[in-house]
Amino acid sequence: MALADGGRLIARRAWLDRRRVRSWWALGMLAYAAMILAVWPSLEGSDSFADVAQDYPDAIKALFGGSEAFDAITTPAGFINTYIFSFMLPLLMMALASAAGASLLAGEDEDGRLQLLLAQPVARTAAVLAKAAVVIAEVVLVVAVVVVLIAVFGPLVDLDVGLGGLTAAGLGSALFGGLHGGIALLAGALTGRRSTAMGVAIVVGVGGYLLSSLAELASWLEPFRFVSPMYHAVAGDPVSNGVPVTNYVVLAVAVAAVIIAAVAVFRGHDLH
């Protein structure tokens, strides 16, 4: 069907175009994860580090995913949760997806490439869906790379967490990233400006992160934490407890909603 063919051509082009950027991201994440693994042996079972960690101010603990998680920092699951999944991987995937979503739609609008694309017989819907698919696939790939690294090399440094927990936590980061990629696409369809699109997505991401972290410290914020995507991505400690179904469904629905909104807005958007 013509719709699918055009979409596939767009997706393939976008995927290939982002090869270089994606490789650097994957490498950077691998290096970070490898570094975390390398540090683990000296922290494992270290009472002195556990004491120091306990004494960290509550505010710091909150930013690292909460004091409960932080207190478990010398256990394998607690360690990997704190240093990778509680905020680092989600926020980095948010940054990657926001940049990708912003450049694939608003960026191409700004430099005239959308005109080239939409002069071809391809529907706007197909174009947005193709770009959204690329953003999500990119995030999933980078997360998978990190998960595989930890699953394969963790046991070598005596960090055995189990692939199930890692995958569950990785899925949360991927959903979180994908959501902000969708927000960047939506903001890009609304404004046609790459920097605005990226800015909006990042502000939402960081704002949500702060909301979810500080909700632990400020009781008046607690009811609002359900609005924070970060809360849904990391609450329930997926590394130890597996997939938190309700939270992930909320995220998945949110991802679908922003992408559908981006399609709808883009269909009425005047190109530059």
Next chain:
Amino acid sequence: MSDAAIVTRGLTKYYGEHPGAIDVDLDVRPGEVVGFLGPNGAGKSTTIKMLLDFIAPTSGTATVAGLDCRRDSVEVRQRVGFLSSDVGYYERLTASDLLQWLGGFRADDCGPAIEALAARLGLDLSRRVGDLSTGNRQKVGLIQAFMHEPDVFILDEPTAGLDPLLRREFEAMVREQADRGAAVFLSSHVIDEVERSCDRVVIIKDARVVAHENVADLTSRSMREITARLTGLPAAAAFEAIAGVSDVAVDGDTVHLRLSGSPDALLKKLARHEVVDLVVAPVDLDEAFLHYYRDTGAGDDGAR
């Protein structure tokens, strides 16, 4: 007008308060080449963007091959070869890869057509688009518009950046397509090109269509800028008296003037002198408008 390829009625676009195009009516029939003339900012690109569904009209209708430009936009674009110098390319691709990729959208094997056109226009397909000069980028655009043999051509400033030889080649390509039965709609702000390649012209100024002309009629009114260096010191008054001559300025031994219509009287006058040098240049459309359409628009061309 069931056999019209491009039809617009009352096509209007406002950007907030600012008018981009107002009440534009167009008819382009198969086999016809229609030029869209206007100064920069007149509304040519705005109108063309509405035909391609890049922007939504504020009111009015536009159809291509009987299909609504907005509702049936994908089918319209299947039939249209489009070119604009506003377009951006994927700079890291070679011209060949880019063109093959674009060809894929219409599920055509455009390979042979691409190579033939590249040979005709003199483009090295193996070069990266980002490394190409303006003229060569324009060739990529032309190939992409012509390679799939569309029924309708919508070309926005198609010869921008092309040298005179290539402009002639382009004009030949356009004539071939029209002879084949395609409808060609092209915009320009150089009268000479439009005169050579078009059957009719639509003239737009300040967002409104101000004239529909047959090219023959336009030719009789087109202007030339003439500079003649003579021996001796010519008198301005003698030239001002010649029919069709305006804006006479004498600078030592050189006469500058503008001529519209037949050059016969002027040539006979010049022939009575010894002419050392003579330069005849077509006047840019912007200037021509100043002369002919001053009373139709919002005054002088200070505001664009």
